[in-house]
Amino acid sequence: MAINFLTKIFGSRNDRLLKKYRHTVGKINAMEADLEKLSDADLRAKTEAFKDRLAKGETLDALLPEAFAVVREGSKRVMKMRPFDVQLLGGMSLHNGKISEMGTGEGKTLTATLPVYLNALTGKGVHVVTVNDYLANRDAQWMGKLYNFLGLSVGINLPNMPREEKQAAYRSDITYGTNNEYGFDYLRDNMVYEAADRVQRGLNYAIVDEVDSILIDEARTPLIISGQAEDQTDLYVAINRIVPQLAQQEGEADPHTGEGITKVGDFTLDEKTRQVFLTERGHENAERILFEMGLIVEGASLYDPANITLMHHLYAALRANHLYLRDQHYVVQAGEVVIVDEFTGRLMSGRRWSEGLHQAVEAKEGVAIQPENQTMASITFQNYFRLYGKLAGMTGTADTEAYEFQEIYGLETVVMPPNRPSRRNDQLDRVYKTTKEKYDAAIADIRECFDRGQPVLVGTTSIENSELIAELLDKEKLPHQVLNAKQHAREADIVAQAGRPKMITIATNMAGRGTDIVLGGNISKIIEAIETDASLDAAQKQQQLDTVNAQWAKDHEQVTALGGLRIIATERHESRRIDNQLRGRSGRQGDPGSSRFYLSLDDALMRIFAGERVKAIMDKLKMPEGEAIEAGMVTRSIESAQRKVEARNFDMRKQLLEYDDVANDQRKVIYQQRNEILDATDLSAQIQSLREGCFEDVVRQYVPAESVEEQWDLPALERVLSDEWQMTLPLQHQVNAASAITDHDILDTVRSHANTVFDEKVALVGNENFTQFERMVLLQSIDSNWRDHLS
Structure with missing residues (x-):
């Protein structure tokens, strides 16, 4: 207050x-x-x-x-x-x-x-x-x-x-x-x-x-x-054959009574977090099948250290088969599995899921399995x-x-305040019992818009949905253009013309984002083509420009009078922000416009988060088929579900960042070391420090610090120096000839000889060449250890 x-x-x-x-x-x-x-x-x-x-x-x-x-x-x-x-x-x-x-x-x-x-x-x-x-x-x-x-x-x-x-x-x-x-x-x-x-x-x-x-x-x-790691292609194919033999458990057990399971199975799915969990029965069945396939020995457990990799593969295969859907989470193009960005609907060529998931999806689809990769460098946005x-x-x-x-x-x-106040009418959601009723209502709305000449932008959350609506529009003989991840190259041109009279455009989420939809259509490219046409003189150019501008003015006035661009969405996205982006395509710069979401109880978001509550309302009202609920309370219930998902997604991103923050501190140190080595003109001080530290470690294995002669193993030290470092040092002879000698004297002798041998090698090739060689060796050593650490 x-x-x-x-x-x-x-x-x-x-x-x-x-x-x-x-x-x-x-x-x-x-x-x-x-x-x-x-x-x-x-x-x-x-x-x-x-x-x-x-x-x-x-x-x-x-x-x-x-x-x-x-x-x-x-x-x-x-x-x-x-x-x-x-x-x-x-x-x-x-x-x-x-x-x-x-x-x-x-x-x-x-x-x-x-x-x-x-x-x-x-x-x-x-x-x-x-x-x-x-x-x-x-x-x-x-x-x-x-x-x-x-x-x-x-x-x-x-x-x-x-x-x-x-x-x-x-x-x-x-x-x-x-x-x-x-x-x-x-x-x-x-x-x-x-x-x-x-x-x-x-x-x-x-x-x-x-x-x-x-x-x-x-x-x-x-x-x-990443670079290629050990090839395990055959294992993905073998594990994929196990998945059909395992059944999904239905219902959720009460943590106190254990009741609530309607069908006992081998695994449970958590659609919210996209995770799979094997039940006790599932572990037993999986172990039996793996033994029959010869992948584990009799009596072995999936949790044995030697079998952890199999557990990793099995979980990846279950997720691939039950939680990652073709034409929604990925498409198969030219024999490859290509990820679809769930927020924009665009193809993410070159991106691959990690932890073996991508290979598991490839095995599921029967396409060539690309070998798993070893991470060489990584950073979060x-x-x-x-x-x-x-x-x-x-x-x-x-x-x-x-x-x-x-x-x-x-x-x-x-x-920022708008330059001109918005005139868009965001109508209440309409919620139907079934998917069929929802699509029937949406298509009827599109038909009405087309008949009166009003342009429509239909927003969907997946490629699958966009293609389904395209099929329904084909049956109704309604001309349309589809804009989804499969049409990436043309998306800006398609969106630019989505404001022309009678135009119906289907778009996955925010494909075509960054391109304004102008009421009456975008004529900038037509104007540019006329202005750069060398075959036309100035008078002809002006005549054509006048004709184009006059037609646009007429179309613009017609579309404005009809209420501007109509936004029709067939599903709510997990994020309110994505829904708001779709609405925001209409009503630009004070233009008129309107939006409506058509939903059903079968939609993923409704089913997982809000379905039971809305279904109870529908049942109470005894609503007939084809009738929709249209009430502020329902819209608020859906937005509450979205807020829950947004909060969960924020927690996941924050958790990822907290994990990467630890790696980030290490990354900064490693990259700083690399840059210091790259930019250095002389590496002799670093190399000498490493060399002396290395030989101290070697010597101390046989001549401990603060020890006496009786504790030394000089013959073994001489052998190691000769075999591994090609250094011949008569250390035992030195001790015998000296009246008094300490462990520090032995260390100094070895270090001094190592420095002499090193200087001789430098003299053979010259300082500049040797510095370059040192740089390569140091960088390769850092990179190799960093890769192992990341993996």
């Missing part, structure tokens, strides 16, 4: 930040008239002037109003776009290392140019992080015109680029690329054997576009570089992005995850 009272008087933290930023916006706007009078050359000269002022000690914060005003003016001239005041607010929050929540269509790409330009003036590099290569390429070329106009260089960091091109991209003032590529480059840089082969420079400042997708949705999947000196992010939906951004990354979320 007291907090609410104080908030009303002083405003929320978000309100206070926006008030402070608006004061600066006033300063930026006041400079606009003077900057408009400058020539292009004078405007460009501002960049060098800013760099000089920084060199003399002025801060980026002090430069911000003038620098933002220069970018705005440059954007007006080059991009023909003037950043709104709201975009200036967003740019300030990004410069301050915060997450800027801006709605779909509010112009996040242009907003980013403001802090990117300002921070690039330091010359330390700025990384703009996107969710896919298409967006990295598009934004670098699109916004690159503005940066180049203002005198800054822009690079694109793409997969499989030659090393020299990557180095050039990172040397640029501003670099565009994907989160995966930045992370893998960091790992690869810490595996090189020549300092000149590294591609990245310091990690100074990063702006992460679609920050929720990268820092939350992908945070459970670490980046791993959480720990990679925390390496940056300053980190910021943009998204349309961050507020639901604000706690996680603050807790894990120390990033505050600032919610």
